[in-house]
Every structure is written in C-alpha cells, then in structure tokens.
Amino acid sequence: MPSALGRHMPLESHPLRALQTAREIGCEAVQIFVSSPRVWSPPASNPKETAGLAEALGGFNPVVIHAAYLINIASSNPETRAKSLRLLRWTLERGTALGATDVVFHIGSHGGDGLDVGIARLVTGLREIARELPLGPRLLLENDVGAGHTIGANFTTISQILAGAREDWGDRLGVCIDTAHLWGAGHDIGTREAAQATLAGIDAAFGLGQVWVIHLNDTTTALGGHRDLHARLGEGGISAAGLRALLSDPRLAHTGIILETPIKLREGSEEHDWDDDRARVAYARSLTNGPENSAH
Numbered sequence: 001m002p003s004a005l006g007r008h009m010p011l012e013s014h015p016l017r018a019l020q021t022a023r024e025i026g027c028e029a030v031q032i033f034v035s036s037p038r039v040w041s042p043p044a045s046n047p048k049e050t051a052g053l054a055e056a057l058g059g060f061n062p063v064v065i066h067a068a069y070l071i072n073i074a075s076s077n078p079e080t081r082a083k084s085l086r087l088l089r090w091t092l093e094r095g096t097a098l099g100a101t102d103v104v105f106h107i108g109s110h111g112g113d114g115l116d117v118g119i120a121r122l123v124t125g126l127r128e129i130a131r132e133l134p135l136g137p138r139l140l141l142e143n144d145v146g147a148g149h150t151i152g153a154n155f156t157t158i159s160q161i162l163a164g165a166r167e168d169w170g171d172r173l174g175v176c177i178d179t180a181h182l183w184g185a186g187h188d189i190g191t192r193e194a195a196q197a198t199l200a201g202i203d204a205a206f207g208l209g210q211v212w213v214i215h216l217n218d219t220t221t222a223l224g225g226h227r228d229l230h231a232r233l234g235e236g237g238i239s240a241a242g243l244r245a246l247l248s249d250p251r252l253a254h255t256g257i258i259l260e261t262p263i264k265l266r267e268g269s270e271e272h273d274w275d276d277d278r279a280r281v282a283y284a285r286s287l288t289n290g291p292e293n294s295a296h
C-alpha cells in the first residue's frame, strides 16, 4: 500500500468546509494548525466545536498537527523554554482531543550555547512532557535546514535526541522529514542515486521506520543553502527523479505525505485555486508509484 497523501489545510474560520475541500482535492491525509503558528497563547475552544472538528478529521489518516513555530525547547532563555514546553504540551493535549495521530514540531535552536547543551535541554524537556501526559499522538521532530544555531539538519543529532528521550516516550516519538529542509541542509535528493544515498544515511542514523510523516515541498534554495524556502511541487530545484525514488521507497510506505506550500490564488482574484492543488496532489501520488509504473 502506498503512503496516504494530503496537504496542509488552513482551517481559518470555516474548518469543516476546509476539510470538505481537502477531500474534494484528493487528500487522504491532512495537516492542520490548532493554534496560530506565531502566537504563544492557544485559542479558546468549546466541547461542541471540538467534537465536530474531531468527527470531520476522522475521515483522514494520518491527521497531523503542526505545532507553533515559536516553540523552542532548546532555548537558552528560561522564559521562552517554559512557554515552549507549555504550548507543546497543550498542542499534544489538543491532538488527543481531536484524535490526531501525530504532532510535528521544529527541533529549535541552541542560541549559540552549542549543540550538546541544546540537545540536553531538548531531551530534558521532552522527557518532562512525556511523564506529565497520558498517551496521545506521536510527537515528531522535523528535520531542519541548519540555519544559524538551529538543531536537526544532521541525522545523527536527530538520532541522539530520539535516543535520549526514548525511555519516556517509547515508540510515540518519531521523525518528520521535510524534503525542502533536506535540500537546504545539503542532503542531496536531486537524482535517484542521491536520494537513495540520503535514505541510507537516514536509515543508518535512526531507521526509516521512525519516519512517520514526509513534508513534500520543493524549494528555490540551492542544495546546502541553509535557507527554508518552500516552493510548490515542480517549481523548485528538486528533480522528479529524486522525489520519486524517495516517495516510492517501500520502507517509507507507512508514512503520511503532506504538501505544505501556500495555497495559490486564482489570477486577479482572492479566490483559492483548488484545481491547482488537486493537480499537485495527483502529481505527488504519481511520484509514489515508483519508476517502473510511471514511465508512460
């Protein structure tokens, strides 16, 4: 069975309508924000709304929540770190209430204190959260482009964090691989051979079985440019051959694949061009079929 495929959906003021649209454009999987990605305080919710949203999300698998961008558990600032732990914990609890399968978060930045210090702060924080929360969604560390002091461009680093927090998280801790971030970090996926070598690197570090979500994005940054610039699939520098090798690998067939690019507007209007997204989802699906089946 190939991976389930979908896109990040902005829920805005009409979550149920947005999820209906997701179905119409061919999403089997979906990713959402449950709080504004650049705001510390989570929104209020009522039980009726939550139940309605959970029911609508029940039609998708996996259901992925992307945690707020602000979260930085490796932060040297105690206040930022405390706020980060609180918001990530809330996001996981919200994920439980909504029946989400996975919560993805950005690994963060050590702020100049060094990788080992950053990893230690992360591991301590993650273990703290696991001990405080009942079983809920899996928590996935998203790989990074490696700009500045950010952590997680390197597979060995991710493996160290997983190993450090494993005792408290068990198999509920895993990884989300973003293809644009791979490219930005300098992990070549530009050809079939390069993608296979990158997969071998991931497998050697922590095992492809720990990857639960793939963020399928193209990028306009150079390979190893350490910039996080998402482009719509087919409009950046990553070749179809490389993406195809990655997405059709049977060792990743258990993953959910999520397109994360911003929604295109119809020319000269404020209206979303969902036809474009329907086509990109279908194209992404063709990439999961592998080189043999898709040659014609």
Ligand SMILES: [Zn+2]
Pocket: 066, 106, 142
């Ligand atoms: Zn992300």
Ligand SMILES: [Zn+2]
Pocket: 142, 178, 215, 260
């Ligand atoms: Zn991503």
